[in-house]
Amino acid sequence: xxxxxxxxxxxxxxxxxxxxxxxxxxxxxxxxxxxxxxxxxxxxxxxxxxxxxxxxxxxxxxxxxxxxxxxxxxxxxxxxxxxxxxxxxxxxxxxxxxxxxxxxxxxxxxxxxxxxxxxxxxxxxxxxxxxxxxxxxxxxxxxxxxxxxxxxxxxxxxxxxxxxxxxxxxxxxxxxxxxxxxxxxxxxxxxxxxxxxxxxxxxxxxxxxxxxxxxxxxxxxxxxxxxxxxxxxxxxxxxxxxxxxxxx
Amino acid sequence: xxxxxxxxxxxxxxxxxxxxxxxxxxxxxxxxxxxxxxxxxxxxxxxxxxxxxxxxxxxxxxxxxxxxxxxxxxxxxxxxxxxxxxxxxxxxxxxxxxxxxxxxxxxxxxxxxxxxxxxxxxxxxxxxxxxxxxxxxxxxxxxxxxxxxxxxxxxxxxxxxxxxxxxxxxxxxxxxxxxxxxxxxxxxxxxxxxxxxxxxxxxxxxxxxxxxxxxxxxxxxxxxxxxxxxxxxxxxxxxxxxxxxxxxxxxxxxxxxxxxxxxxxxxxxxxxxxxxxxxxxxxxxxxxxxxxxxxxxxxxxxxxxxxxxxxxxxx
Ligand SMILES: Nc1ncnc2c1ncn2[C@@H]1O[C@H](COP(=O)(O)OP(=O)(O)OP(=O)(O)O)[C@@H](O)[C@H]1O
Ligand SMILES: [Mg+2]
Numbered sequence: 063x064x065x066x067x068x069x070x071x072x073x074x075x076x077x078x079x080x081x082x083x084x085x086x087x088x089x090x091x092x093x094x095x096x097x098x099x100x101x102x103x104x105x106x107x108x109x110x111x112x113x114x115x116x117x118x119x120x121x122x123x124x125x126x127x128x129x130x131x132x133x134x135x136x137x138x139x140x141x142x143x144x145x146x147x148x149x150x151x152x153x154x155x156x157x158x159x160x161x162x163x164x165x166x167x168x169x170x171x172x173x174x175x176x177x178x179x180x181x182x183x184x185x186x187x188x189x190x191x192x193x194x195x196x197x198x199x200x201x202x203x204x205x206x207x208x209x210x211x212x213x214x215x216x217x218x219x220x221x222x223x224x225x226x227x228x229x230x231x232x233x234x235x236x237x238x239x240x241x242x243x244x245x246x247x248x249x250x251x252x253x254x255x256x257x258x259x260x261x262x263x264x265x266x267x268x269x270x271x272x273x274x275x276x277x278x279x280x281x282x283x284x285x286x287x288x289x290x291x292x293x294x295x296x297x298x299x300x301x302x303x304x305x306x307x308x309x310x
Numbered sequence: 311x312x313x314x315x316x317x318x319x320x321x322x323x324x325x326x327x328x329x330x331x332x333x334x335x336x337x338x339x340x341x342x343x344x345x346x347x348x349x350x351x352x353x354x355x356x357x358x359x360x361x362x363x364x365x366x367x368x369x370x371x372x373x374x375x376x377x378x379x380x381x382x383x384x385x386x387x388x389x390x391x392x393x394x395x396x397x398x399x400x401x402x403x404x405x406x407x408x409x410x411x412x413x414x415x416x417x418x419x420x421x422x423x424x425x426x427x428x429x430x431x432x433x434x435x436x437x438x439x440x441x442x443x444x445x446x447x448x449x450x451x452x453x454x455x456x457x458x459x460x461x462x463x464x465x466x467x468x469x470x471x472x473x474x475x476x477x478x479x480x481x482x483x484x485x486x487x488x489x490x491x492x493x494x495x496x497x498x499x500x501x502x503x504x505x506x507x508x509x510x511x512x513x514x515x516x517x518x519x520x521x522x523x524x525x526x527x528x529x530x531x532x533x534x535x536x537x538x539x540x541x542x543x544x545x546x547x548x549x550x551x552x553x554x555x556x557x558x559x560x561x562x563x564x565x566x567x568x569x570x571x572x573x574x575x576x577x578x579x580x581x582x583x584x585x586x587x588x589x590x591x592x593x594x595x596x597x598x599x600x601x602x603x604x605x606x607x608x609x610x611x612x613x614x615x616x617x618x619x620x621x622x623x624x625x
Pocket of ligand 2: 111112113232233
């Protein structure tokens with residue numbers, strides 16, 4: 063524990079990920095993330111961004127390396143991964159709301175079942191969170207009666223309901239119609255300004271420039287480059303240049 | 311608007327075909343000189359049986375107001391009072407001797423067909439409960455990552471689906487039933503639940519696999535363990551999706567239960583066979599039995615449709 067800086071809440075060291083089909087998705091990836099930091103990961107399709115994000119809450123196991131979340135080792139067999147996941151919220155590209163529950167039901171479910179909160183308390187907190195993401199009027203709607211942007215905001219509220227220390231976002235706006243991207247990014251911005259530690263995979267370069275403390279570029283399973291946004295976007299790294307040339 | 315006349319036409323065609331079928335049955339029975347005796351059937355469903363109440367002693371019958379029959383004994387026994395009866399067989403003031411009929415009382419009696427129906431219902435409901443439990447666990451084992459569980463489940467499903475139910479019933483009754491000393495009903499229920507469980511397992515498996523993996527990931531990412539995620543997120547959705555095939559399976563179970571009559575369980579089918587041999591009215595009996603099965607299966611599909619409607623609130 064001596065070599066850990068007390069600021070890093072996520073320490074990923076020398077991560078290797080080889081899928082059962084032989085696909086080598088992560089190659090020696092190391093990244094430390096500080097408490098309250100917003101890190102944006104960009105990179106071409108198939109570069110391993112999602113895989114890396116998903117190793118941080120063990121939706122994917124790693125083949126080699128170590129990950130510590132708040133000084134808890136994820137590779138330690140004694141670690142209760144469900145406890146770690148309570149601390150690490152995740153927002154998916156495809157929302158993954160529970161279709162059989164209302165917006166409020168989605169938000170309150172895990173606090174009730176996992177944290178064993180009384181229903182009334184969980185729902186009160188849920189209402190406040192939904193208010194915070196601008197959905198006070200839509201609490202009793204089922205996901206099928208919400209727009210994509212609204213669904214993604216419910217998904218964010220649902221993750222926040224567990225009071226996580228870290229939030230992971232995997233392309234949260236990629237499945238949205240352009241006019242709905244803004245409302246979701248606004249929620250994420252306010253979350254960042256509240257001091258939440260966030261790891262965000264996105265193609266929204268504007269968000270990266272404006273909100274990120276650090277931007278990370280991945281390609282072919284490698285972490286190629288990490289910098290502050292100003293330096294990142296003015297870098298002349300040829301691999302990064304090639305990628306930015308394609309997306310911008 | 312343009313379609314209206316065609317619709318009407320085809321509805322008329324349907325009605326005509328149905329009338330034709332009815333006439334066919336009628337003509338068919340005519341051609342073999344069958345005399346329909348529908349009036350013999352109702353008594354096997356429900357009947358009234360008159361029992362005669364006889365005087366226990368010599369005495370005098372008096373009818374008091376409120377239609378009450380009182381027989382006072384000649385020898386000082388307590389008077390006999392009969393408050394409820396259907397037919398009076400004595401007049402006011404009659405002298406009666408011991409053993410003389412006094413009144414007739416009609417009792418409602420449930421007939422053998424109704425008893426059969428009740429047995430079929432019991433068999434089906436008990437087997438259904440066990441079949442759902444077996445099917446749920448076998449279905450979950452089928453998609454488990456543990457090979458032992460998976461192979462066990464596959465073996466069970468393949469064995470059961472690969473052999474006829476009738477043979478399974480015999481094996482359960484004659485082999486397992488003898489080894490474990492099971493009574494007929496238990497053996498019948500065991501055979502039916504194990505049989506139906508295999509089909510439900512497949513329905514459960516496909517229902518769970520039809521739920522997008524993202525649902526499990528979302529649930530797990532919120533800190534739920536596997537069981538919590540299954541119970542709170544996956545199974546409720548799978549349940550809704552599997553209702554239509556489940557309904558079909560439940561209806562099959564009711565119908566399949568007729569096969570246990572081979573091990574002498576007096577279910578609706580066996581009752582039908584017994585009634586045929588005492589009425590010599592096989593056509594009527596089998597039509598009546600079919601109708602009674604239809605009432606059961608119809609009620610079940612109606613109930614499940616109601617449930618489906620209720621669950622569709624989130625669509
Ligand atoms: N479950 C899996 N099994 C096998 N290979 C996988 C699996 N998931 C991803 N891969 C492979 O791993 C590599 C990295 O995939 P990943 O999804 O992490 O990329 P990504 O950077 O998120 O791409 P995108 O921008 O398209 O989402 C790809 O080559 C992909 O084909
Ligand atoms: Mg991805």
